[in-house]
Amino acid sequence: MLRTNGLTKRFGGLTAVDSVDFELAENELCSLIGPNGAGKTTFFNLLTGALSPTDGEIEFTPHDGAQRSLVGAEPHEIAAMGIHRSYQVTNVFPGATVLENVRVAAQAAGPDRLNIWRNAGALDRYLDEAYAVLDRVGLADAAETPASALSHGAKRQLEVGIALAGDPDVLLLDEPNAGVSSESVGRIIDLIEDVATDHAVLLVEHNMDIVMEVSDRVVVLNQGAVIADDEPEAVRGDPAVQEAYLGGYDPTESDLATDGEPA
Numbered sequence: 111m112l113r114t115n116g117l118t119k120r121f122g123g124l125t126a127v128d129s130v131d132f133e134l135a136e137n138e139l140c141s142l143i144g145p146n147g148a149g150k151t152t153f154f155n156l157l158t159g160a161l162s163p164t165d166g167e168i169e170f171t172p173h174d175g176a177q178r179s180l181v182g183a184e185p186h187e188i189a190a191m192g193i194h195r196s197y198q199v200t201n202v203f204p205g206a207t208v209l210e211n212v213r214v215a216a217q218a219a220g221p222d223r224l225n226i227w228r229n230a231g232a233l234d235r236y237l238d239e240a241y242a243v244l245d246r247v248g249l250a251d252a253a254e255t256p257a258s259a260l261s262h263g264a265k266r267q268l269e270v271g272i273a274l275a276g277d278p279d280v281l282l283l284d285e286p287n288a289g290v291s292s293e294s295v296g297r298i299i300d301l302i303e304d305v306a307t308d309h310a311v312l313l314v315e316h317n318m319d320i321v322m323e324v325s326d327r328v329v330v331l332n333q334g335a336v337i338a339d340d341e342p343e344a345v346r347g348d349p350a351v352q353e354a355y356l357g358g359y360d361p362t363e364s365d366l367a368t369d370g371e372p373a
């Protein structure tokens with residue numbers, strides 16, 4: 111569904127993403143991990159058009175369309191093709207209600223995108239979609255709550271809801287658990303697993319227990335290059351991955367290795 115060939119991004123003399131060959135299949139949940147500065151965010155930004163590659167190709171084949179190149183496409187064009195992302199830094203309009211946040215996102219992804227403020231009445235047609243999304247992310251009861259009044263965990267659920275609006279084929283989730291309390295993490299994990307049943311999901315996640323639990327596949331970046339691309343168990347035992355994380359997380363010491371539950 112989404113594929114990169116030799117994808118490279120250089121910032122001056124620094125190669126942040128280094129000849130990455132990557133493939134994300136339909137309904138696959140793939141995690142992208144790597145130490146700080148490995149190039150994960152830069153890779154996301156290349157996929158969404160926020161950055162242009164120095165070299166390489168990005169190909170996207172939507173459910174019902176022909177293969178297209180994403181190189182040179184604007185972020186809004188890539189979003190309209192069906193690749194949506196959530197953000198590490200929360201991206202909600204705090205003064206708007208939860209429902210309005212999702213409804214506006216649904217319209218922004220649809221054909222009324224350019225009339226978003228001029229033609230506010232047209233937003234009504236997106237209400238049904240917004241309610242369905244809120245149901246799915248577990249926020250139906252909070253529809254009329256101002257987004258600013260949500261707990262941090264609920265804001266992350268709303269982030270996923272905003273990314274879901276407009277019915278994308280691919281979801282790029284950037285640390286949806288960042289800063290979430292331990293009581294709320296389970297809810298976000300359930301949500302990630304649920305959306306992965308009918309979307310291709312690429313997840314950037316620092317919590318390795320979550321990565322090991324939810325992923326079909328794990329891709330490891332180090333200094334911009336892919337050093338492992340395999341099932342979670344194989345990645346956990348890969349010496350190159352352990353070396354890359356030296357001084358940080360050791361995948362062999364994951365809590366999952368002992369009790370199967372995330373910390």
Ligand SMILES: Nc1ncnc2c1ncn2[C@@H]1O[C@H](COP(=O)(O)OP(=O)(O)OP(=O)(O)O)[C@@H](O)[C@H]1O
Pocket residue numbers: 121124125126144145146147148149150151152153
């Ligand atoms: N706009 C930029 N200009 C110059 N260098 C950049 C820019 N963006 C990122 N970099 C550098 O590229 C490298 C990869 O950064 P990136 O943010 O993609 O890593 P990351 O894996 O997402 O890190 P983290 O886990 O800390 O978020 C780093 O060395 C970073 O300093």
